[in-house]
Amino acid sequence: MDRLRAxxxxxxxxxxxxxxxxxxxxxxxxxxxxxxIKDLExxxxxxxxxxxxxxxxxxxxxxxxxxEVAGALQSxxxxxxxxxxxxxxxxxxxxxxxxxxxxxxxxxxxxxxxxCMYDKIDFDVSLTDQVVNLSGSEFDIAIRASSTLPDQxxxxxxxxxxFNLVASPDYIAQHGLPLISSxxxxxxxxxxxxxxxxxNWLVFRDDAWKIIDLKPRYVSNHGQSLLQSxxxxxxxxxLPSWGVADDVRAGRLQVLTLEDGPISVSGDAxxxxxxxxxxxxxxxxxxxxxxxxxxxELRGASRT
Numbered sequence: 662m663d664r665l666r667a668x669x670x671x672x673x674x675x676x677x678x679x680x681x682x683x684x685x686x687x688x689x690x691x692x693x694x695x696x697x698i699k700d701l702e703x704x705x706x707x708x709x710x711x712x713x714x715x716x717x718x719x720x721x722x723x724x725x726x727x728x729e730v731a732g733a734l735q736s737x738x739x740x741x742x743x744x745x746x747x748x749x750x751x752x753x754x755x756x757x758x759x760x761x762x763x764x765x766x767x768x769x770x771x772x773x774x775x776x777c778m779y780d781k782i783d784f785d786v787s788l789t790d791q792v793v794n795l796s797g798s799e800f801d802i803a804i805r806a807s808s809t810l811p812d813q814x815x816x817x818x819x820x821x822x823x824f825n826l827v828a829s830p831d832y833i834a835q836h837g838l839p840l841i842s843s844x845x846x847x848x849x850x851x852x853x854x855x856x857x858x859x860x861n862w863l864v865f866r867d868d869a870w871k872i873i874d875l876k877p878r879y880v881s882n883h884g885q886s887l888l889q890s891x892x893x894x895x896x897x898x899x900l901p902s903w904g905v906a907d908d909v910r911a912g913r914l915q916v917l918t919l920e921d922g923p924i925s926v927s928g929d930a931x932x933x934x935x936x937x938x939x940x941x942x943x944x945x946x947x948x949x950x951x952x953x954x955x956x957x958e959l960r961g962a963s964r965t
Contacts, residue, residue, distance in 0.1 A: 667701040668734050670694050671709065675727045676799070678717045736941070751946040752781040759804035762884035762904055763934060764788040768804055771958040775951065782947050790856050790882075795939045801948055802955070803937040806901075808929040814937045817952070819959045822932040823902045824925050825909070826917040831894040833915060839897070841921045842866070842873045849896030851887045852877040853926070862899055865922040873924075899924060903934070934959075 674683045674694065684691040702709050709723035719727065759768045765788065772784055793800050795814050806822040832849075839845050842864040852875070853860045859880055863870040878896055881887055884904060891898040892913050908914040925932075936956055942948045 663697070664701070664704075665737075667697040668730055670697045671701060672727065672731050672734055674698060674710070674717070675719055675723065675731075678719075680717065750781060751779050751950050753947055754783045754785060755802070755947050755951055756785045756787070756800045757802045757804070757951075758787045758789060758791075758793055758800045760806055760934070761788040761790065761882075762901065763804065763806070765885065766904065767959055767962045768955070771955055771962070774958070775954050778954075779947075779950065782951070795937060801938065801942055802952065804934065804955075804959075805937060806932050806934050808927065808932045810935065811937070813939070815940055815943070816935045816937050817956045819934045819936055819956065820903055822934045824899050825902050825905050826897060826899050826919065826924055827891055827905050827909070827914040828897045828917060829892055829894045829913065830915055832891075832896065833917075835894075839917060839919065842919055842924070844919075845873060845875060845897065849878040850875050851879045851881075851890050851896045851898040853884065853887060853899075854880050854882040860926040862924055862926060863928055864919065864924050870925070870928040899926060 670683060670687065673686055674680065677683050677686070680691045680694050684694045687694070698710065705726070707722045707726075708720050709726060711718050711720055757768070757772070764786070769786065769788075772786060776782070776784065787800070792805065793803055794811070795801075795803055804819070810816045836848065839848060842862075845862075852862070859877070862873045862875060864873055865871075879887070879890055884900065887898045888900060888904060888908070890896060891900070892908060897917070905914055905916075909916055936952065936959070938948060938952055943952065
């Protein structure tokens, strides 16, 4: 049995929980993945997966085994790549995950510029609200908004991630300015849906963050859609400052300030946008070049 290949199949299958998706990733038949996993289980004398006609999931022993081998396998693959990359120009696949709105506006254009400079680096970019653990995932770089940073990663701050309450001048002219948070209850509210549900708006009042009771008129998991709805006068939105800056400067949106306190969606008015990477990977040329380029580009873009 090729144990290394079997372990690679095991770790990928533990992530996808799909024999067909795992097979597609390695460009082999599903039967090859199934056979290698079966051989590994027989060699270990333990079932790593529970299989039914409709689902695949890790057993308890499978979870324990994954925790032991995933990091070691990643270290082996990185060591092989590190040795092979020292004598040549940056090359190979680099996986990035980024917050959707920020990724669309800033990260994708920056990566397009980087691709023109290093045509032998292949990029796999995932725009998602899902948070990943870099030390145990296939992603090399993550760009996230946070106020509490994870352990065991390097975090490079890119810009502030504060939230602005905004509406168009036409909407304000028709409906007037809300003065306090309770005024929002009777307004047309545009809200964002994250993976775990609609993001509540919170106001910092009486030394505590308190949820504002709202009934949204429009909900979307696409920030650009919320932005356009606000610009066209359909209501009030709470959006990141970096996402509305151009439209505020151009007069298409107006920032609203409430008298009873700042508003956020996180219970933290001073979040930041960070580029995160796992320290050992920085020794790879493709990671080091990409990190340095994106930090310089994204910091500059956020100041314009």
